[in-house]
Amino acid sequence: MPAKPNDPGSHDAALEPGLELPVDPRFLPVRLPVSPESILAISASYLPRFVARPEFWKERAEQRCLVEFDLDHPERAPGHYPAEFLERLFQGAGSAL
Amino acid sequence: MNIVQSIQSAAAQRQLRFVVVGGFAVIEHGYARLTLDFDLLVQREARERWHALMSDVGYKAVQEKETFDQYAVREGIGWPVDLMLVNEATFQGIWAASKPVSIQDAPVQLVSLEHLLSLKLHALKHTHLGRFFKDFDDVVHLVAANSVDLRSPAIRDLFLRYGNADLYGKICRACEAQ
Numbered sequence: 556m557p558a559k560p561n562d563p564g565s566h567d568a569a570l571e572p573g574l575e576l577p578v579d580p581r582f583l584p585v586r587l588p589v590s591p592e593s594i595l596a597i598s599a600s601y602l603p604r605f606v607a608r609p610e611f612w613k614e615r616a617e618q619r620c621l622v623e624f625d626l627d628h629p630e631r632a633p634g635h636y637p638a639e640f641l642e643r644l645f646q647g648a649g650s651a652l
Numbered sequence: 653m654n655i656v657q658s659i660q661s662a663a664a665q666r667q668l669r670f671v672v673v674g675g676f677a678v679i680e681h682g683y684a685r686l687t688l689d690f691d692l693l694v695q696r697e698a699r700e701r702w703h704a705l706m707s708d709v710g711y712k713a714v715q716e717k718e719t720f721d722q723y724a725v726r727e728g729i730g731w732p733v734d735l736m737l738v739n740e741a742t743f744q745g746i747w748a749a750s751k752p753v754s755i756q757d758a759p760v761q762l763v764s765l766e767h768l769l770s771l772k773l774h775a776l777k778h779t780h781l782g783r784f785f786k787d788f789d790d791v792v793h794l795v796a797a798n799s800v801d802l803r804s805p806a807i808r809d810l811f812l813r814y815g816n817a818d819l820y821g822k823i824c825r826a827c828e829a830q
Contacts, residue, residue: 589684598686603729605688616715622778623719624771626742629814634777638818645822
């Protein structure tokens with residue numbers, strides 16, 4: 556059955572240009588003080604959904620830093636991260652548009 | 653009892669010390685973002701005693717590495733808990749600068765902002781692309797939320813000591829662009 560033109564699940568509808576979205580360069584989000592306890596409560600409410608994902612524990616293990624943190628001797632382990640790639644990313648922001 | 657209370661109570665009984673780091677600490681220091689685990693910094697020498705403690709409060713080890721242990725609740729759904737293992741001198745330094753706070757009605761020690769930034773910079777320096785942006789985002793927001801003066805000599809030294817000049821430059825640029 557072909558998707559209807561206005562069906563939000565339709566791929567064609569998602570790519571349809573011409574959406575009139577509000578633009579206001581003066582808009583600044585208001586950051587109100589939030590209690591840490593309320594953030595933890597919200598986090599806890601999402602736990603069941605995320606923990607149930609099959610890849611949850613695998614991803615957690617992969618994301619841990621394997622290099623020991625040494626407060627007095629941080630120089631013992633030389634850094635290894637994609638610095639050059641990130642620099643190109645930072646410098647070229649927007650070039651793909 | 654919630655998990656923070658359970659661990660705090662069990663640790664006090666065993667005279668085991670811990671400092672709250674990770675997402676809970678990021679939130680306590682003013683960046684309101686979600687977290688999906690409870691990260692504790694502990695003495696490596698106490699690893700086996702921590703293993704027994706976690707078992708007693710209903711957890712099982714799911715990952716054991718040289719620098720961290722990861723625990724999951726044995727039954728049901730609860731906060732995953734990560735233990736970050738450090739040497740004695742590092743633990744003593746971070747403990748001495750930590751401050752007492754109440755998290756989920758449990759009295760615990762919270763890592764200082766300077767040491768939290770140091771831990772994040774360390775992670776940034778030893779990470780892969782998939783993890784980089786999460787820690788980078790944390791640092792940028794912690795700087796903003798706490799009005800950290802990135803140009804002050806003390807902060808610059810901290811960034812260079814636990815990160816490097818490249819990371820310091822990128823974080824300065826990101827903060828200034830906000």
